[in-house]
Amino acid sequence: MTLVDRDRLGALLADEAERFRASHPVSAQLASRRGEHLVGGVPMTWMRRWATPFAITVERAKGSELVDVDGHRYLDVCLGDTGAMAGHSPEPTARAIRARLESGGLTTMLPTDDAEVVADELTRRFGVERWQFTLSATDANRFMLRTARQLTKRPLVVVMDWCYHGTVDESFVVLDGALTRSRPGNVGPAVDPATTTRAVPFNDLGALEAALADRQVAAVLTEPALTNIGIVLPDEGYLEGLVELAHHYGSLVVLDETHTISAGPGGLTGKLGLRPDGVTIGKAIGGGVPIGAWGLRAELADAIVADRDADLEDTGGIGGTLAGNALSLAAARATLTEVLTERAFDEMGAVSHELVRRERALLADHGFDWSVVELGARSEVRFVSPPPRTGADSARAADVDLDRYLHLALANREVLLTPFHAMTLVAPTTTLAHVETYLDALADALAPLAR
Numbered sequence: 018m019t020l021v022d023r024d025r026l027g028a029l030l031a032d033e034a035e036r037f038r039a040s041h042p043v044s045a046q047l048a049s050r051r052g053e054h055l056v057g058g059v060p061m062t063w064m065r066r067w068a069t070p071f072a073i074t075v076e077r078a079k080g081s082e083l084v085d086v087d088g089h090r091y092l093d094v095c096l097g098d099t100g101a102m103a104g105h106s107p108e109p110t111a112r113a114i115r116a117r118l119e120s121g122g123l124t125t126m127l128p129t130d131d132a133e134v135v136a137d138e139l140t141r142r143f144g145v146e147r148w149q150f151t152l153s154a155t156d157a158n159r160f161m162l163r164t165a166r167q168l169t170k171r172p173l174v175v176v177m178d179w180c181y182h183g184t185v186d187e188s189f190v191v192l193d194g195a196l197t198r199s200r201p202g203n204v205g206p207a208v209d210p211a212t213t214t215r216a217v218p219f220n221d222l223g224a225l226e227a228a229l230a231d232r233q234v235a236a237v238l239t240e241p242a243l244t245n246i247g248i249v250l251p252d253e254g255y256l257e258g259l260v261e262l263a264h265h266y267g268s269l270v271v272l273d274e275t276h277t278i279s280a281g282p283g284g285l286t287g288k289l290g291l292r293p294d295g296v297t298i299g300k301a302i303g304g305g306v307p308i309g310a311w312g313l314r315a316e317l318a319d320a321i322v323a324d325r326d327a328d329l330e331d332t333g334g335i336g337g338t339l340a341g342n343a344l345s346l347a348a349a350r351a352t353l354t355e356v357l358t359e360r361a362f363d364e365m366g367a368v369s370h371e372l373v374r375r376e377r378a379l380l381a382d383h384g385f386d387w388s389v390v391e392l393g394a395r396s397e398v399r400f401v402s403p404p405p406r407t408g409a410d411s412a413r414a415a416d417v418d419l420d421r422y423l424h425l426a427l428a429n430r431e432v433l434l435t436p437f438h439a440m441t442l443v444a445p446t447t448t449l450a451h452v453e454t455y456l457d458a459l460a461d462a463l464a465p466l467a468r
């Protein structure tokens with residue numbers, strides 16, 4: 018790992034924080050007002066995670082750019098951490114939203130003619146045939162796990178060490194040696210998640226088999242590449258082996274493609290031709306409007322619908338009054354069929370690849386032995402080389418101060434990185450000129466560190 022002088026880093030962080038305060042007076046004033054009636058001074062407490070001394074207040078965003086109330090125009094490679102991967106307010110999605118608003122009926126407890134089109138499109142991309150909609154990817158995962166337990170009559174789930182699948186109780190675990198434990202900081206768990214879940218290291222089929230062998234596991238829930246602890250790519254054959262092992266022991270496989278859709282129109286499932294039992298997704302497919310979706314293989318969907326012990330129609334634990342609403346589905350139809358098209362993915366992949374290629378060269382020029390992991394339209398810097406193969410390896414490579422510095426220094430140079438990752442996401446609206454902007458800002462931020 019490249020060593021960075023900690024005293025210099027501390028001084029640089031202080032300078033950047035000062036520079037930010039001085040150049041964001043309107044955001045500062047609004048942030049101080051927000052403290053009165055918002056918990057933690059923000060609409061959601063995770064917004065405190067931005068490295069800036071206070072949150073930037075947004076005026077507007079379009080395509081890959083965002084303008085704040087102080088008049089700064091940023092290149093946005095955070096893109097609502099995937100919620101705006103289609104670009105901010107893409108025109109076809111905006112048109113569909115306007116049309117739905119004008120025709121009236123945003124949420125009626127009845128289907129419109131958009132649901133079938135969205136489900137067809139998701140089937141074409143991900144292979145599983147029957148879909149349901151939610152308001153978030155978190156809910157899609159929650160309902161999928163309930164369904165898996167109901168179908169298999171088994172109590173447990175397997176997830177990967179250092180995974181993140183939204184605020185899904187069963188997934189808040191990490192490995193402590195060989196033991197599964199509640200993840201540090203887990204807020205008020207209803208039950209100890211170690212009683213519902215077994216964690217295994219990513220890319221370790223031996224550990225997976227040990228977790229499945231007693232046939233107590235309803236489902237293995239995983240991202241096909243981990244994306245919430247840096248990006249950890251699957252070893253060749255790992256995912257195919259995972260599906261085979263799970264099926265051998267009678268467990269279902271659920272692939273969470275919420276972030277990994279960056280790999281292509283059908284995520285890694287489509288790209289690698291995987292055959293999971295379920296797929297969950299959310300964020301990007303609504304073009305910025307809340308939506309989640311979970312899809313099952315046809316025979317599993319038929320089995321759950323035929324299950325007389327499963328109350329799918331009232332208070333059986335799968336619900337959401339606004340889920341499947343007309344607005345979300347109108348937005349998803351336009352986003353999937355007109356914005357996040359196959360061609361758009363090709364272009365996004367090419368722009369992202371150029372960014373990664375140049376970023377690797379830039380890091381090497383500055384003497385930083387860091388890795389940049391690429392997953393289609395998404396890439397991420399990790400302060401270690403070679404790239405980690407497990408969540409725990411990647412967690413060990415974390416460097417809180419360095420991470421904060423890069424985020425803050427880039428914000429001061431009008432580039433927004435997602436607060437949780439040193440991740441760059443490319444939308445269909447991100448151009449090679451944006452790549453230049455990003456690299457110039459990064460070079461400027463790295464120069465005093467490398468000195």
Ligand SMILES: Cc1ncc(COP(=O)(O)O)c(C=O)c1O
Binds near residue numbers: 276
């Ligand atoms: C892989 C994955 N799944 C699910 C979610 C949950 O998404 P949401 O917070 O929109 O429910 C996230 C959020 O970051 C995620 O990274």
